[in-house]
Amino acid sequence: MSSSTSPESPITPSCGGVWDPDVAVIVDRIVAANLPPARVAGVEAVRRNLEAIIRPAGPDMESVVTTQFGGPHGTVPVRIYRPVGVPAIGAPGLVWFHGGGMIMGTLDSFDRLARDVASATGAVLINVDYRLAPEHRYPVGNDEAYAALCWAHESAEEIGLDNTQIGLGGDSAGGGLAASTALRARNEGGPAIAQQVLFYPGLERRRDRPSMREFGDSPFLVAEDIDWMKSLYLGDDPSVDDEYGVPALATSLAGLPPSVIAVGYADPLRDGVEEYGDRLRDAGVPTAQLRYPGVGHGFAMQVPTVIRARAAVREVGALVAARFAFTP
Structure with missing residues (x-):
């Protein structure tokens, strides 16, 4: 399965430019704030800035439970969101890894996104609170992501999951962690993965691509900051x-789980993300690729204020729910 929600031309007529009107408001605020680039501000500052953002409360859940499991580098906190109406036994599950360039982000700063995705997918x-760089460099985050997948399968009965319907x-x-975990599970004969769901995943170091040249000075993600975080x-x-x-860098993407990939037109990562999606389809992996005009990197975090972000999360959620519903 493959699809796209964007027309050939990404320009939003109502905005007269690349951004949707409600995104343009955010862009203007970021520009007016005149904050230094992340690489100049430093790790501690960008962490504080992210945690300081106040987001409206997300969808109500049947339950939200914070717990932990023993990973290869110590205990790993996780927060488990059960949407309203989801059965207590035999529910589908998503092991989720938050964004933040591998250097920032917590269960709290990504609570709203977790609720939105849980509600949209059913x-x-x-949500996995993996360790961050630079204190914990590669492969620590990757190891903990894979361990989280294994723990979810081992704990499926206790959590109330159907272990044949666990996705990443x-x-x-x-999203990069999810993609790498799917590769590792395939390569090592690990737990089965029902599907992978990737919002604008970080899949590579910076490359000279058209989207990177055009949007590498985006207010949402700057090319040189990508190099710094990587x-x-x-x-x-x-x-x-x-x-x-x-x-x-994977030489083959054959045998990976069905995939849903979403990216914004004005995201510097766009071309690399879409190339990965093309490779998945070419390898015979059922793949839905969705490009959204009018938005840039990180749009799923803008659900409270951006119309297209809300539509995107609902659309991705519907695709994910349909895949779970028809998993043999």
Whole structure:
């Protein structure tokens, strides 16, 4: 399955430019704030800024439980969201990895997105608080992501999941973790994955692509900041990268789970994300690719204020729910 929600021309007529009107308001505020680039501000500052953002409360849940499991590098906190109306036994589940460039983000700062995705998909969402760089460099985050998938399968009965309907997902850097975890599970004969759900995933180091040239100075993600964050996690030497740290390096994508991939037109990562989706389809993986005009990187975090973000999360959620409903 493949699809796209965008026309050939991404320009939004009502805005007279690349941004939807409600996104343009956010862009104007970011520009007016005149904040330094992330690489200049530094890790602690960007962490504080992210945690300081106040977001409206998300959808109500039947339950939200914070717990932890023992991982390869110590205990890993997780927060489990069960949407209203989801059965207590035999529910579908998504193991979810939040974004933040592998250097920032917590269960609290990504609580709203977790609720939105859980509500839209009708799946129990397990949000994973993996360790961050630069304190914990590659492969720590990847190891903990894979361990979370294994733990979800081992704990399926206790959590109330159907272990044949456990998927993976994530946004931005977390989407990259989901993609790498799917590769590792395939390569190592690990737990079965019902599907992978990738919002604008970070799949590669920065490359000279048209979308990167056009939108590399985006207010939502800057090209040089991508280099900085990748180096903090992966190190400075690309020659030692592998397909788990950089999923785009995988020589084959055959045998991976059915995939839903969503990206904004004005995202510098767009071309690399869409190339990965094309490769999945070429490898015979059922793949829905969705490009949304008028928005940039991180749009799923803008559900409270951006109309197209709300539509995108609902649309992706419907595709995910349909896949779960028809899993053999």
